[in-house]
Amino acid sequence: QQTVTVALDWTPNTNHVGLYVARAKGFYAEAGLDVQILPYSDTAAGTLIANRVADFGILSSIGLFTQRTAGADLVATYAIMQTETGRLVFNADRADIQSPRDLDGLTYGGFGSAWENALIGTIIRHDGGGGNFETVTLGTSAYEALANGKVDFTLEVYTWEGIKAELDGKAQRTFRYADFGVPDQHTNFIGSSRAYLEKNKDTATAFIAATRRGYAFAVEHPQEAANILIAANSDVLTDRPLIEASLKALVDGHYLQSPTGAIGTIDPAKMEAIGDYLFKAGALRDGDGNPAGERPDFAAYYTNAYLAGEK
Amino acid sequence: MSQPFSATLRIAVLFGKVGPALLSVGTLVLAWELYARLSGISPTTLPAPSRVLAQAIQQRQALFDNTVPTISATLAGFACSLAVAFILSMLIDFFKPLRSALFPLFVISQTLPLVAIAPLIVLWFGFGLTPKIMLVALVTFFPMLVALVQGYASTDRDISALLHSMGASRMRIFRLARLPSSLPYFFAGLRISITYAVVGAIFAEYAGAAKGLGIYMLNAKNNFRSDLVLAAVLVSALLTLVLFAATALIQRAAMPWERLDAARKS
Amino acid sequence: MSQPFSATLRIAVLFGKVGPALLSVGTLVLAWELYARLSGISPTTLPAPSRVLAQAIQQRQALFDNTVPTISATLAGFACSLAVAFILSMLIDFFKPLRSALFPLFVISQTLPLVAIAPLIVLWFGFGLTPKIMLVALVTFFPMLVALVQGYASTDRDISALLHSMGASRMRIFRLARLPSSLPYFFAGLRISITYAVVGAIFAEYAGAAKGLGIYMLNAKNNFRSDLVLAAVLVSALLTLVLFAATALIQRAAMPWERLDAARKS
Amino acid sequence: MSRRLELRQVSKRFGDIDVLAGITLHVEPGEFVSILGPSGAGKSTIFSLLTGGLDGYGGDVDFDGRPLADARRPFALMPQRDALMPWRTVIDNAALGLEVQGMSRKAARDEVASLFGEFGLAGFEHKYPAQLSGGMCQRAALLRTVVQHRAMLLLDEPFGALDALTRTGMQRWLQTMWDRHRWTVLLITHDVREAVFLSDRIYVLSRRPARVLREIAIPLSRPRKDLASPEASAIEADILDTLLDPQPAQRT
Amino acid sequence: MSRRLELRQVSKRFGDIDVLAGITLHVEPGEFVSILGPSGAGKSTIFSLLTGGLDGYGGDVDFDGRPLADARRPFALMPQRDALMPWRTVIDNAALGLEVQGMSRKAARDEVASLFGEFGLAGFEHKYPAQLSGGMCQRAALLRTVVQHRAMLLLDEPFGALDALTRTGMQRWLQTMWDRHRWTVLLITHDVREAVFLSDRIYVLSRRPARVLREIAIPLSRPRKDLASPEASAIEADILDTLLDPQPAQRT
Ligand SMILES: Nc1ncnc2c1ncn2[C@@H]1O[C@H](COP(=O)(O)OP(=O)(O)OP(=O)(O)O)[C@@H](O)[C@H]1O
Ligand SMILES: Nc1ncnc2c1ncn2[C@@H]1O[C@H](COP(=O)(O)OP(=O)(O)OP(=O)(O)O)[C@@H](O)[C@H]1O
Numbered sequence A: 001q002q003t004v005t006v007a008l009d010w011t012p013n014t015n016h017v018g019l020y021v022a023r024a025k026g027f028y029a030e031a032g033l034d035v036q037i038l039p040y041s042d043t044a045a046g047t048l049i050a051n052r053v054a055d056f057g058i059l060s061s062i063g064l065f066t067q068r069t070a071g072a073d074l075v076a077t078y079a080i081m082q083t084e085t086g087r088l089v090f091n092a093d094r095a096d097i098q099s100p101r102d103l104d105g106l107t108y109g110g111f112g113s114a115w116e117n118a119l120i121g122t123i124i125r126h127d128g129g130g131g132n133f134e135t136v137t138l139g140t141s142a143y144e145a146l147a148n149g150k151v152d153f154t155l156e157v158y159t160w161e162g163i164k165a166e167l168d169g170k171a172q173r174t175f176r177y178a179d180f181g182v183p184d185q186h187t188n189f190i191g192s193s194r195a196y197l198e199k200n201k202d203t204a205t206a207f208i209a210a211t212r213r214g215y216a217f218a219v220e221h222p223q224e225a226a227n228i229l230i231a232a233n234s235d236v237l238t239d240r241p242l243i244e245a246s247l248k249a250l251v252d253g254h255y256l257q258s259p260t261g262a263i264g265t266i267d268p269a270k271m272e273a274i275g276d277y278l279f280k281a282g283a284l285r286d287g288d289g290n291p292a293g294e295r296p297d298f299a300a301y302y303t304n305a306y307l308a309g310e311k
Numbered sequence B, C: 001m002s003q004p005f006s007a008t009l010r011i012a013v014l015f016g017k018v019g020p021a022l023l024s025v026g027t028l029v030l031a032w033e034l035y036a037r038l039s040g041i042s043p044t045t046l047p048a049p050s051r052v053l054a055q056a057i058q059q060r061q062a063l064f065d066n067t068v069p070t071i072s073a074t075l076a077g078f079a080c081s082l083a084v085a086f087i088l089s090m091l092i093d094f095f096k097p098l099r100s101a102l103f104p105l106f107v108i109s110q111t112l113p114l115v116a117i118a119p120l121i122v123l124w125f126g127f128g129l130t131p132k133i134m135l136v137a138l139v140t141f142f143p144m145l146v147a148l149v150q151g152y153a154s155t156d157r158d159i160s161a162l163l164h165s166m167g168a169s170r171m172r173i174f175r176l177a178r179l180p181s182s183l184p185y186f187f188a189g190l191r192i193s194i195t196y197a198v199v200g201a202i203f204a205e206y207a208g209a210a211k212g213l214g215i216y217m218l219n220a221k222n223n224f225r226s227d228l229v230l231a232a233v234l235v236s237a238l239l240t241l242v243l244f245a246a247t248a249l250i251q252r253a254a255m256p257w258e259r260l261d262a263a264r265k266s
Numbered sequence D, E: 001m002s003r004r005l006e007l008r009q010v011s012k013r014f015g016d017i018d019v020l021a022g023i024t025l026h027v028e029p030g031e032f033v034s035i036l037g038p039s040g041a042g043k044s045t046i047f048s049l050l051t052g053g054l055d056g057y058g059g060d061v062d063f064d065g066r067p068l069a070d071a072r073r074p075f076a077l078m079p080q081r082d083a084l085m086p087w088r089t090v091i092d093n094a095a096l097g098l099e100v101q102g103m104s105r106k107a108a109r110d111e112v113a114s115l116f117g118e119f120g121l122a123g124f125e126h127k128y129p130a131q132l133s134g135g136m137c138q139r140a141a142l143l144r145t146v147v148q149h150r151a152m153l154l155l156d157e158p159f160g161a162l163d164a165l166t167r168t169g170m171q172r173w174l175q176t177m178w179d180r181h182r183w184t185v186l187l188i189t190h191d192v193r194e195a196v197f198l199s200d201r202i203y204v205l206s207r208r209p210a211r212v213l214r215e216i217a218i219p220l221s222r223p224r225k226d227l228a229s230p231e232a233s234a235i236e237a238d239i240l241d242t243l244l245d246p247q248p249a250q251r252t
């Protein structure tokens, strides 16, 4: 048996369902793999992969593009989300916020990544605003701060925070990034390093294929997948209705499987578009922190080569 | 005042000591409960203590499962810290220039914000117990070292001179005089450090752990469960208090002569 | 040894004290530099000190802009902590049962893991200076209170009895005897607390702030700039050392008689 | 003329412990009286009673023929050891009593400054106690005591902390000062020779609970230059035999 | 018979400070000799030299006619104050010297246990020093010293920390013990009376840098029951006048 380690990007949640299903259903074992899901840590999964602490990891799209441009050895091998799960969110009772240009001068509760400002600025300017807003960095409490009225708006993962708010009956409204000039993206990937992939081609292929089976199973059987996910994280996932509703949203919203049926496949057009966008917004920087001089070759940032069926 | 106490007197004295404490803690908890219930604040923002307690009891198995790794990390880290502090303190005691060479490093190590250091530690030491032990050791090591070095320095010069006059070697003088002299300082340092040890272990878990009170808190928060966050906080506070009490008991056992001193002074 | 020193002797003695420290710190930095350069480790994981320094200099304006709020929070929080600790210590000194009522609360407050508390405090008090001051005060308050209360208790009984025999009121005895007696304890507490104060402020910023060294570190980390994280760590360590040195200077100025004591003992 | 101070059957308990068990003694105006007794007997307790540091005791205390009212504070106390404040200069230490009486610091300093020469402290006004020798500290403490101009001085083992040589010097000096000023003094000591050398009368106390074992008048002429005259030695030997049990003490 | 201990022109400096400036003195076997001198003179420094606590001094030190070789360790030291270890019971404190000599703890205990009666400590074997009175602690310290069976005892102000009454009792007791065992003793003290009461001869040292001011033989018969005989008093007064400056010390 071949051991494969996977680093998470956050607390275990519905985004990770395919990993847990593949493990519990024996897909990994069938492929001769012993998959160890590493605990979530303060250190970005991309950093762990690039430093060979983990073989695979959950990468955010932004993490992939920025870290890779700065020289980290990262390659996306599987798109978890076929479309953007992020939203700009604010409380529904804010009559003063009708469209993004109204966000000028308001306070954003952020997470501390440079691209957030580029993203929100783009959205506001696309809507005819100036793109001037206050940022307070809140780490992980931005969402609570919004509920408390301490910030005016923040970014959420719709299929987690958004669903929770719906379940709680919290009235919120959102703006979709894609509606305001931001290209749609695969929000999360499973990625690895070129160094690992070259040395472990077969293992990597087997891992991605088995993982894809896990996500495909979850799309077919969301209820059973929810049970598996909860059972594998009984200490953590104490809110069954949230898990079930979140999985339902992931499936019904065509996040895990595109309307055309793609699961895990990385869309080159999306990659080029978002890469282009980030490059132009100045969010991509080299290892010394200087804006990337020329447009990077984004085709090297990802590969569908390890998805079963394609080669 | 070494007269024997009657049983009732003992209880009265105990209550005199514990009474005001219970009163103040009780008042605080009651005020919190009333505020949480009457202000209409959402339980996600501030759950009532009764809710926290009820959830803590309901989730006792999960809490217990997550407390064990934290205790292991705390104790293992603390033990390492103690061992290294002890060895280094001895080296410093035998070779003084080491003190001026090493102390600045230790002072600087205390000024490093853990939040910035923790992520690096996983990269270097991985996900096992090691990084947690390292972080706990980092926060507790310096106070223990200082306590030991101060303790040795507190040795009665007359006692050292006496042992020297008897022909005792430096090692012997260390064992017979300097080491026992350091005990009160050692235990004072222990009581301070043990508090940091727990907080340090919880912190270390943020840097990557599968289980533990820190992870439990983080997960509870990401699952919108403030009540479970506070339940874990409660457990960690209790854990600290228990360790605190344990050091006090160990000190009583290890230093029987100190109790007499206290009794005589009063 | 109160003979006047010649200038060269002074320098030699100073070097004797500072020399080993420079040597050890220098060795460490050198080893780090060599490792970072020769091991081929990626600068994102462990940047060389030269790179950290170069980046710190290049980013000096941003670092400075982010240091100012941290210093404000540290000093304001510490000042609040001091003021409250002083008032409470006086109340406790005048009304002893307060001590048993309040001390358990303070002990418990020290056992609460900051990681769990900081976000709550930020949620309750917003992103202004208030929550940072609260958190800095939380970590520094108890050590200062304990130091003051211990300091008062260290008052020479004979001096109190003397003042009482002279007809001095309790308030007068407090001002003339208990307060000055507490100074050495006060300053010992100050030196410990000031270290926590900086770390506490940075920590508070992690839980939510617009600017500050903590935010700078967080941003640098989220943008995968380990060199800038370490540059900010460097600044915060320097800040702590400067505050540390400042308390030592203040102590020298505030307690001229202590220097004599030390001179006489040697 | 009525007696300056008179204690009749004064008793005091701390919790379960009897400390004073009916102390009767008196001091005449201008008299130098000593109290001798073993450590822990209760000697300092007597001073605490007099200076209002304790409440609740049995028996009567009269001062100048009237019951001792707390508020009058007719005593200036010199506590065991010097009790100088390390953070005050010598002159501010000496002026402490006057300051507490309400005098401004400046006026109090002016008043005590004139006495520094007589007390052998000239030139040391602005030093801290840590810069003085043990003997000088004791003199500063005594200066602080006498400058309060109270009707009576209570001296609690003023030289107990000094080494034997310095102590002898200070005793000689105190006798000279007393000869000059004729203060009314009640002195506590457990140095028999000191008591014999300085006193008009001596009360010898028992171990706790303290009773007056003996009252001894010292008929030696003053000034008592000769520390070891045969008469003094005889009185001393006599007192020592009263105090020292045949078996040395088993517990303090 | 050669002299037990002989110091010839012994001198010692600490850095810039001259502490001993040519000390010449000797002790005969079975003799009780005292060194008297002001505080800080350098008395304890002499003992440190003898017990090997210091290196680098001038002059010669002979023991039993041969130069003092460091390794022989012919002295049992009783340091200033009692230097008992608070964390050891009385019997373990008393057995310390034997343990350091290499004896097992059990054998050392057995050896010292038999002496507890004679030293007035019977029944206190397993108490801690904090449970003993000051006088008992001093006796335990002396027991620890004599049990080492060294050729000579060095006692550094053994009773300096005691109050005057207890001290007198201990001095009487020490005289009895010495009468019985006839140890060779060199005693440091600054209590003139103690020196006169206990010694065969006394060396009086000057202030620092210490020189021998006088050597005084005490011809009084033993046992010296009477603490205050006229002869003793006369010797005492004589020594005191040597030691006390006309002006009391300005600085320690
Ligand atoms: N405030 C108090 N509370 C309880 N016990 C006390 C108090 N003050 C004194 N004592 C006890 O009373 C006894 C006599 O004490 P005191 O200080 O009067 O003795 P003393 O004769 O002055 O002794 P010394 O010569 O050692 O100064 C001691 O046993 C002491 O412990
Ligand atoms: N190791 C040392 N280094 C420097 N100076 C020292 C050292 N030991 C003693 N001295 C100095 O030597 C002088 C004599 O000290 P010593 O202890 O011998 O005096 P002493 O006569 O025993 O005094 P006392 O009667 O107070 O015990 C003092 O001024 C002391 O400060």
Ligand SMILES: Cc1ncc(C[n+]2csc(CCO)c2C)c(N)n1
Pocket: A009, A010, A013, A015, A086, A087, A111, A155, A156, A157, A160, A161
């Ligand atoms: C399930 C899930 N929820 C929240 C976060 C935290 N987070 C990080 S960036 C961001 C904004 C999205 O555009 C949010 C909410 C996460 N990583 N995964």
Ligand SMILES: [Mg+2]
Pocket: D043, D044, D045, D080, D156
């Ligand atoms: Mg007393």
Ligand SMILES: [Mg+2]
Pocket: E043, E044, E045, E080, E156
């Ligand atoms: Mg000495």
